[in-house]
Structure formats: C-alpha cells, structure tokens
Amino acid sequence: MKPAALPAAMLRRLARAAIRARRRAYAPYSRFRVGAAVLAADGTVTTGCNVENASYGLTVCAERVAVQKAVSEGHRRLRAVAVVGGPDFTPPCGACRQVMVEFGVTTVVLSTPAGRTQVVALAELLPAAFRRQSRRRDA
Numbered sequence: 001m002k003p004a005a006l007p008a009a010m011l012r013r014l015a016r017a018a019i020r021a022r023r024r025a026y027a028p029y030s031r032f033r034v035g036a037a038v039l040a041a042d043g044t045v046t047t048g049c050n051v052e053n054a055s056y057g058l059t060v061c062a063e064r065v066a067v068q069k070a071v072s073e074g075h076r077r078l079r080a081v082a083v084v085g086g087p088d089f090t091p092p093c094g095a096c097r098q099v100m101v102e103f104g105v106t107t108v109v110l111s112t113p114a115g116r117t118q119v120v121a122l123a124e125l126l127p128a129a130f131r132r133q134s135r136r137r138d139a
C-alpha cells in the first residue's frame, strides 16, 4: 500500500507527539529512549514509549505500546506511525512493522529528537508482510 499523503502540519504534529512520548520512556537497562505516535483514520493521535523490564524479553517497543493503546481505545484503522529514538533516524524493528501492518498503517514517519523527519512507506520497510489472508487453513 502507498503511504498516505499527509499534510506537513500533520507530520510535524505526529513527530512532536512522539518526541514528547520519548521523554516518558522507561529504559533503565538500554538507556535507549524511544517514543512513538500513531495517527488513526479518524485523526486521533495516540502515543507510546518503550517500556523495559529486568527480564529483558518482556520489554515492549514504543511503537507497539502506541499501536496497542490505540487499538484498546477503539481505533483499528491506523494510518501512520511516527517514531523517534535518537540521535539519528530509528526505524521500527521487524516485530513492530508486522504489528503496524495488521492495522493498516501505510506511512512511517522517522524523526530525530531535534525534529528532523523522513517519511517512508511501511511496504518498503516490510515487503511481503504476513497478513490475515496468509493464514489459509489446511483442508
């Protein structure tokens, strides 16, 4: 799917929301703080930050926190996700890309803590994604 053509003001709004969310990151182990902001089809913005755990495998990325918050608040049609780690662009990990596909995200806005942004299509980041229709049952 093509990335949604989002107005520049919306890209900035999403990036700023992700930058604010990054401040709330719980990252005492990696010290790598990440924030994310999800834009739902109805315009709602939901944020998330990474939440680490002493049992490292339980750590959840900012993007998945934001997507799961949005879905739990009733937003299942998502358009875009902004993500900011730092100090350079921080693309989402493979697990987060897969979770974004599930809810129709087409656009990923990579941002830096300073507010520089780069827009990429989720389809470029995760070509041939595993989808609902990939789950054919055996006869």
Ligand SMILES: [Zn+2]
Pocket: 061, 062, 063, 064, 092, 093, 094, 095, 096, 097
């Ligand atoms: Zn991730």
